[in-house]
Amino acid sequence: MAKLSIIIILMLPTFSLQSPYIPPEIQRCSRAFLTVSSLWRPQSYSNRFEAETEVELNWETNCDESNYIDSVALFREHPGNKGAVSLIHLPTKQYPGYFRTNITLGNTTLPGGWQLEEEEEKDLHKDQNKKSDEDSEFSIEEDEESEAEKEEQLKVRRENRRDDDSPVKGDHCLPFWIAAYRNKTLTYIDCLKIRPTWIWDHRADLGDMSLRSLFIPGTHNSGCYKKLTGLNNQSARRNSFASRFLLTQDLDIYAQLVYGIRYLDIRVGYYPSTPEQFWVNHDVSRLVPLRHVLQSVKQFLKRSPDPLILDFHRFPVGFTERRRGRRKQHKGVSPAHRLLVDLLWNELGEFSPADASMPLNTLWKSGRRLLVSYADKASREEFPWLRGEIGNVADKSKETIWTHRPSVIVIQEWGNVQNSSQLYEFLSRTIERRKKLWGPSMKSGNGDLWAAMAELTPTPMDVVFSRPGSGLRRMAHDVNRNVTRWFRDLWWQSANIVATDFFRGTNIVDVAVEANLRRSHI
Ligand SMILES: *[C@@H]1O[C@H](CO)[C@@H](O)[C@H](O)[C@H]1NC(C)=O
Ligand SMILES: *[C@@H]1O[C@H](CO)[C@@H](O)[C@H](O)[C@H]1NC(C)=O
Ligand SMILES: *[C@@H]1O[C@H](CO)[C@@H](O)[C@H](O)[C@H]1NC(C)=O
Ligand SMILES: *[C@@H]1O[C@H](CO)[C@@H](O)[C@H](O)[C@H]1NC(C)=O
Ligand SMILES: *[C@@H]1O[C@H](CO)[C@@H](O)[C@H](O)[C@H]1NC(C)=O
Ligand SMILES: *[C@@H]1O[C@H](CO)[C@@H](O)[C@H](O)[C@H]1NC(C)=O
Numbered sequence: 001m002a003k004l005s006i007i008i009i010l011m012l013p014t015f016s017l018q019s020p021y022i023p024p025e026i027q028r029c030s031r032a033f034l035t036v037s038s039l040w041r042p043q044s045y046s047n048r049f050e051a052e053t054e055v056e057l058n059w060e061t062n063c064d065e066s067n068y069i070d071s072v073a074l075f076r077e078h079p080g081n082k083g084a085v086s087l088i089h090l091p092t093k094q095y096p097g098y099f100r101t102n103i104t105l106g107n108t109t110l111p112g113g114w115q116l117e118e119e120e121e122k123d124l125h126k127d128q129n130k131k132s133d134e135d136s137e138f139s140i141e142e143d144e145e146s147e148a149e150k151e152e153q154l155k156v157r158r159e160n161r162r163d164d165d166s167p168v169k170g171d172h173c174l175p176f177w178i179a180a181y182r183n184k185t186l187t188y189i190d191c192l193k194i195r196p197t198w199i200w201d202h203r204a205d206l207g208d209m210s211l212r213s214l215f216i217p218g219t220h221n222s223g224c225y226k227k228l229t230g231l232n233n234q235s236a237r238r239n240s241f242a243s244r245f246l247l248t249q250d251l252d253i254y255a256q257l258v259y260g261i262r263y264l265d266i267r268v269g270y271y272p273s274t275p276e277q278f279w280v281n282h283d284v285s286r287l288v289p290l291r292h293v294l295q296s297v298k299q300f301l302k303r304s305p306d307p308l309i310l311d312f313h314r315f316p317v318g319f320t321e322r323r324r325g326r327r328k329q330h331k332g333v334s335p336a337h338r339l340l341v342d343l344l345w346n347e348l349g350e351f352s353p354a355d356a357s358m359p360l361n362t363l364w365k366s367g368r369r370l371l372v373s374y375a376d377k378a379s380r381e382e383f384p385w386l387r388g389e390i391g392n393v394a395d396k397s398k399e400t401i402w403t404h405r406p407s408v409i410v411i412q413e414w415g416n417v418q419n420s421s422q423l424y425e426f427l428s429r430t431i432e433r434r435k436k437l438w439g440p441s442m443k444s445g446n447g448d449l450w451a452a453m454a455e456l457t458p459t460p461m462d463v464v465f466s467r468p469g470s471g472l473r474r475m476a477h478d479v480n481r482n483v484t485r486w487f488r489d490l491w492w493q494s495a496n497i498v499a500t501d502f503f504r505g506t507n508i509v510d511v512a513v514e515a516n517l518r519r520s521h522i
Contacts, residue, residue, distance in 0.1 A: 028489065029063035032072045032180040033510065034192040035484075037100055038250070038476040038502030052250065053105040055176055055192070057090065058481065058507070061097040068092070069180040069187060074101060079179035079189050086179070098481060105192075108174050113167035114196050114258045116299065167303050169197040195260035198513050199360065200305040205520040207361040211307060211354065211371060212449055215492065215515040217508045218263025218309070218499035219256055220455050221248040223280030223293050244471025245463055246282045248455075248501040253296035260509035263309045263451065263497045265412070266293060270318030270336040278340060281316050294347040297370075301351050307360060307369035309449070309497070310348075311410045312340075314375065337379045344372060345385065353388045356408060356449045373410040373449070380408075410497065414453040418462070420479050424486065427452055431494050451497035454483045472501055480505035487511050493519060 037054040057072050070093065073079065073086035090099055109115040173191035180188040199206060199214075206214065224247050249256065253264065268290055269281035279286035280293055297310060319336045333341075345352075351370035354363050363369045372386065380386045388408045413434075415426030434450060456475040484506045487495055492515035500506050 024489075029060045029068060030180065030182070031188050031190070032057065032059040032069065032178045033190050033507045034058070034074075034176055034178050035480070035507060036105055036192070036504035038473045038480065038505045039100075040473065053504075055101050055103050055105060056505070057088070057099045057101065057178055058484075059092055059097055059180065061092070069182050071181045072099075073179045073181070074103065075177040075179060076175050077177070078173075078191075079177050079186060105174065105176070110172075110194055110255065110258055111174060112170075112172035112194070112196070114172070114194060114303070116254065120299065167196065169304075170201055171195050171198070193510075194258050195509055195513065196258045196300075197304045197306055198260055198509070199262070199307060200364075202513070202517060203360065203364075205517055207364075208359050209516070209520060210358055210360065211309065211356040211363075212496065213519070214360075215487075215495050215512040215519070216262045216309065216497045217260060217503070217512040218265065218451060218497045219249055219261050219503050220265050220453055220499040220501050221267065221282055222253060222256060222261075222264040223266055223288050223290075224282045225249040225252055225288070244473070245458060246285050246287060246472075248282070248472055248476075250502060251504070253293050254300055256503070257296070257300040257304070257308065259504070260513075261503060262306060263311065263410075263499060264293075264297070265311050265313055265451070265499055266290075267314040267316055268312060268319075268340060269316055270340070272318065272336075278343065281314075283316055286317070290343075294344070298347060298351075301348075301370060305364065305369070307354055307363050307371070309356075309371045309373060309410065311373040311412075311451070312344075312375060313373070313410070313412060319376075333376075333378045333382050337376050341374070341379055341383050341386065344374075345383075348372070349385070353385045353408065355388045371408060371449075373408055375409070409448060411448050411450045412453055412499075413450055414457075416457050418456055418459060420456075420482050423454065423456060423479055424482070427454065427486065427491070431491050434496075435494050449496060451499050452495060453499050454487075455479065455499070455501040476500070476502040476505055484508060484511060487515070493522075 035056045035058055037052075037056050039054070040052050055074065057074060059069060059072055071089060071091050073089040075084055075086050077084050079086070087103060088099075088101055171193050173193050176192040178190050179186055195201075251259065256264070267281045267283075269279045269284070269286050271277060271279060271286065276289040276291065278290035280288045280290055297308070301308070315337070319334055321334075348370055350367075352368060352372050354368045354371040356371060371388075374380060374386045386408070413427075413430045415423060415430075417423050417426050430452060456479055458472070458475065462470070480500060480502065483498075483500060487498055487508065488511045492511065495515070498508055498512070500508055503509075
């Protein structure tokens with residue numbers, strides 16, 4: 001007993017510095033947050049940039065009267081500023097905990113110097129112009145901005161940037177704030193934010209935790225984000241098969257990471273006859289050259305000290321040769337895998353391999369903070385770094401940087417479900433099972449990395465008989481708010497990786513940061 005109270009006394013000061021204790025019920029009910037809609041609003045076809053990414057207001061309804069907020073408001077500046085005027089002010093009782101505005105994020109640049117400079121972006125996308133002839137499902141949209149607009153954007157970016165050219169660590173608000181009121185008094189303020197260095201920012205609390213014991217926000221089919229061209233009619237384009245069933249995200253990889261995503265789920269196809277060779281695929285459709293993804297990850301790792309997980313989870317096209325309709329068994333590593341692993345090592349080897357069970361402080365000390373999970377056993381057997389080891393095949397015994405069998409593979413828990421209640425059932429069963437596998441202490445860092453795939457999956461019939469307006473955006477819209485609440489209120493203590501579609505429709509990054517701070521004090 002005496003020991004326990006000493007620990008509590010020692011812990012309290014740091015805890016209260018980081019996050020003053022507020023009972024979860026009050027925390028949940030006195031707050032409000034912003035999300036970005038995954039849907040397209042049909043009326044606004046005329047304005048290309050602003051038709052999507054509408055801002056949504058969220059708050060809790062199932063609350064004790066004494067904690068309940070009675071109105072929420074949206075601002076374009078800090079609500080505490082003198083003379084700040086709200087764009088929308090809603091009485092909460094008249095809505096079901098959610099309001100989708102018609103105000104869009106539009107072309108908002110990433111604040112704090114995190115926006116890539118024009119040249120850097122060009123570098124990232126220069127191969128977009130190399131349109132390849134063959135079997136491309138759709139090509140990549142050219143920016144139709146005027147020169148004046150481009151100049152204006154560049155000016156904004158330059159102003160956002162500090163002299164020494166490095167972005168500013170810590171959270172930054174995008175120019176959208178939500179304010180909550182109780183009894184006409186402002187009680188809570190939050191903004192739509194980027195959290196480009198959140199793990200590092202909280203290193204005092206999280207440094208002893210591992211990737212295994214963290215709550216890690218991720219995206220599903222992370223590379224499936226491109227805008228479509230080929231159809232001039234906006235409405236037709238939005239309702240095209242590709243746009244409704246292939247795209248799972250509306251931000252590119254770099255922006256996802258800057259917002260706070262730390263797990264990327266990548267499926268690669270190998271197309272030896274295209275100049276790019278490796279592409280990000282959604283099943284058998286190729287979408288974005290893999291090089292964009294690797295360069296985005298590198299750009300990010302150079303700017304942010306945060307660790308991250310890159311999961312090469314499937315290789316749907318070109319990795320196994322077929323003979324008479326059957327997959328040919330390769331002895332050892334297939335040539336395509338060998339090429340891909342070499343490419344990965346050349347592009348990102350300096351940051352890899354990380355070990356999921358090591359404390360983050362150790363990852364920072366070693367400089368190895370990129371965990372590549374590579375779902376091909378033969379490749380892992382041949383390339384030690386894919387097993388979390390440094391060294392070459394001939395020299396297996398030496399040069400391992402981790403002292404035990406490292407943990408480098410992500411297990412995806414995917415329910416293949418079509419509605420919100422099924423997803424809930426699946427995820428709660430999975431969480432229970434995973435809890436048993438972990439044993440009593442998550443902090444021990446044993447066991448595998450695992451990802452709760454928190455999205456719905458269309459059935460083949462859904463795709464074939466789909467109507468306009470259906471598709472992955474709609475499915476994300478149907479579950480994303482539930483996903484936020486489940487992981488915030490029920491499963492914050494037990495989740496590892498949580499991967500979503502159109503993740504800005506959830507509040508998953510903020511949920512993860514708070515869950516981690518709470519876990520670090522258990
Ligand atoms: C946006 O919504 C408001 C009501 O919330 C409405 O008055 C306004 O006309 C709408 N604007 C557009 C461009 O649809
Ligand atoms: C966004 O685009 C509008 C014109 O469509 C322009 O006036 C504005 O400056 C742009 N904003 C930023 C931050 O680039
Ligand atoms: C609301 O505020 C008024 C005065 O500002 C105060 O008299 C009243 O007790 C408050 N009600 C609650 C429920 O706090
Ligand atoms: C765009 O295409 C849709 C369906 O393909 C059609 O209903 C609509 O009239 C078209 N709009 C224009 C402006 O051509
Ligand atoms: C979800 O799908 C299951 C299986 O198709 C069905 O039984 C259930 O009624 C559906 N629930 C809702 C809320 O649509
Ligand atoms: C999902 O959220 C909606 C409203 O936000 C609610 O009506 C529904 O019951 C939730 N579904 C589940 C399975 O929790």
